[in-house]
Amino acid sequence: MTAAVARARPAGTVERMQQRTLGRTGVHVSPLCLGTMMFGAWGDPDHDAGVRVIHRALDAGINFIDTADVYSRGESEEIVGKALAGGRRDDVVLATKFHGTMGDDPNECGNSRRWIFREVEASLKRLRTDWIDLYQVHRWDHWTDHEETLGALTDLVSQGKVRYLGSSTYPAAQVVRAQWVARERGTARFVCEQPPYSLLARRIEADVLPTCLEHGMGVIPWSPLAGGWLSGRWRKGADPPQSKRAERLPRRYDLSLPENQAKLDAVDALARLAEDAGLTLIDMALAFVIRHPAVTAAIIGPRTMEQLEAQLGAADVHLDDALLDRIDEVVAPGTNLNPADAGWTNPALEPAARRR
Secondary structure, X not given: OOEEOOOOOOOOOOOOOOOEEOOOOOOEEOOEEEEOOOEOOOOEOOHHHHHHHHHHHHHOOOOEEEOOOOHHHHHHHHHHHHHHOOOOHHHOEEEEEEOXXXXXXXXXXXXXXXXXXXXXXXXXXXXXXXXXXXXXXXOOOOOOOHHHHHHHHHHHHHOOOEEEEEEEOOOHHHHHHHHHHHHHHOOOOEEEEEOEOOOXXXXXXXXXXXXXXXXXXXXXXXXXXXXXXXXXXXOOOOOOOOOHHHHHXXXXXXXXXXXXXXXXXHHHHHHHHHHHOOOOHHHHHHHHHHHOOOOOOEEEOOOOHHHHHHHXXXXXXXXXXXXXXXXXHHOOOOOEOOHHHHOOOOHHHOHHHHOO
């Protein structure tokens, strides 16, 4: 078994990663996208530290940054805005998202025209920019028509406030539905999808990824390290690491649940595969995600400079077929070890929908 091992990039130097096209847009982005969910109260509240991490990522060749209004209630966007001030904005493909709850008013969330028009202005202000390169719907909701959402977003494109549109964590059927609505109603379409995807959460290989390929959409997966499970810190026989994320999402981390015990067994086996290949588990996990032909870029979410440095080299790693086959023996293609890692709940399976 052979695998190309990543080489460290010296700090303070500007590198160029081999770039990929985002769907059919003609926009070129790095195979690693810097996710900023951990900048602010959800992770590190030190704004200066977040700015330093962003600058290091840009110097390392990353030209793609993803954030969201809901991350620390806008604080992440503010940190990104600070980091890009002073001339770095034009060199970055900047993505953000809307949908999550931003206040106590029930209309301060969702996918309605009313909320989209209000929240885009708030995001632009926090990001200190006149335009957003990629504006994404953070989650599909079944109570808002695609036509309502796409119509409002198309108006933002016409106004020059948004360049491209994307979805996040949409089930495959809704990816198709949104493409159909765009074609039938003459609106702008989603050019990419942002789903959860990792060595431990592979369900989208069966539906979302081939659907995106068929429609020429880019794919920028979130949580390629499975929310920290593939960071190297989770191993059998060791105390589970403590984190705010584990406290917020116990269904994905509680080791008393059999599905999380299955994840722990898989992580241990995957870590041994990585060691045999001369790789870190982080490098193998990220390289696995960006190897899929449907994937444009994996969204990494470092909280510290040390975490960023540990992930940068994955862009240079190639996994051979023999290693990929052994990975498939640990986690079967198209399966999630824990259904909670899907990132959404099917409303058709809610009790009210099932009962007559």
